[in-house]
Structures are given as C-alpha cells and as structure tokens.
C-alpha cells in the first residue's frame with residue numbers, strides 16, 4: 001500500500017506550506033518548515049522530561065529501504081507515515097526512536113520548541129543515502145552512513161536497537 005503521508009521536502013513558499021499543514025500529532029510535536037531542500041525539522045509542542053515517551057509509533061507500513069525509511073529488523077524497513085519522518089539526525093540526539101517498543105522517547109529534558117532529533121545509526125545499518133554531518137557536536141561522527149561504519153565504542157554512546165546490536169556483534173565476532 002502506498003504511504004498516505006506526503007512529505008514536503010522542497011519548500012519554496014513557507015507561508016503556503018504552513019497554511020495547509022495539519023500536524024499528525026497535535027499538541028505533541030510539529031514540523032517547523034524552512035525554505036529550501038531538507039531544511040525543515042520537527043519540534044516539540046510541549047516540554048518533555050528525560051525518559052518520557054513522546055509518542056507511540058503507529059500507522060507504519062513496510063517498504064523498501066529509502067531515505068525516509070526506518071530499519072526495524074535485519075532486513076526489514078518501514079515508512080513512518082507521519083510527521084516523525086521530519087526528525088533529523090544528530091550525533092547529540094534529543095530523542096531515541098525505539099523500533100523494538102515502537103516508541104519515541106526523550107533522552108534529554110526538552111522545552112517547547114526544541115528540535116527532535118535522533119541518531120540515525122541507532123536503527124540504520126547501511127543507509128540508502130549517506131550524508132556528511134555538520135551537527136557541530138563534539139561527538140560528531142562526520143559521515144552518517146549507518147552503524148556498519150562505526151565502531152562499537154562509538155555506538156556504545158547511543159541508544160541502539162536490537163537488530164543493530166546483533167549486526168554489530170556479528171560484524172565484530174567475524
């Protein structure tokens with residue numbers, strides 16, 4: 001089934017996009033649209049305490065690996081079909097996307113308006129579209145390509161899904 005959610009990636013008229021935008025999780029978080037390609041982000045609509053569940057991940061559909069998909073098993077990928085697809089990567093993330101419990105969890109205390117980001121290699125082994133990271137964090141891994149390309153030491157600083165932990169174990173015991 002094709003995804004019913006349409007991600008607006010290229011924003012040329014911010015006001016027009018905002019006019020027609022309906023948040024998928026009103027009161028919890030919303031897309032902050034910015035002009036240009038891939039410049040939009042997801043921000044908290046209210047404060048969250050560290051460890052708090054921000055939402056359950058619902059309405060997902062299985063699909064091929066692509067730049068919007070999330071890996072949920074060694075060979076399985078899903079589409080989020082919601083505003084969650086706007087969660088950007090950070091090497092110093094504010095949330096974890098836990099595909100084992102299908103929840104989004106705050107990993108730091110969050111204020112209203114804070115950027116919701118997660119560490120993409122937490123769920124992705126080998127990404128469809130790797131990219132250079134400019135997040136500016138001291139912990140920045142520079143090239144975001146998936147967990148396959150990161151040491152166990154680096155990965156140990158982050159929340160890691162079960163399938164990624166298993167793939168790391170297989171890689172390092174080979």
Ligand SMILES: [Zn+2]
Pocket residue numbers: 090091092133134135136137139140141142
């Ligand atoms: Zn980074």
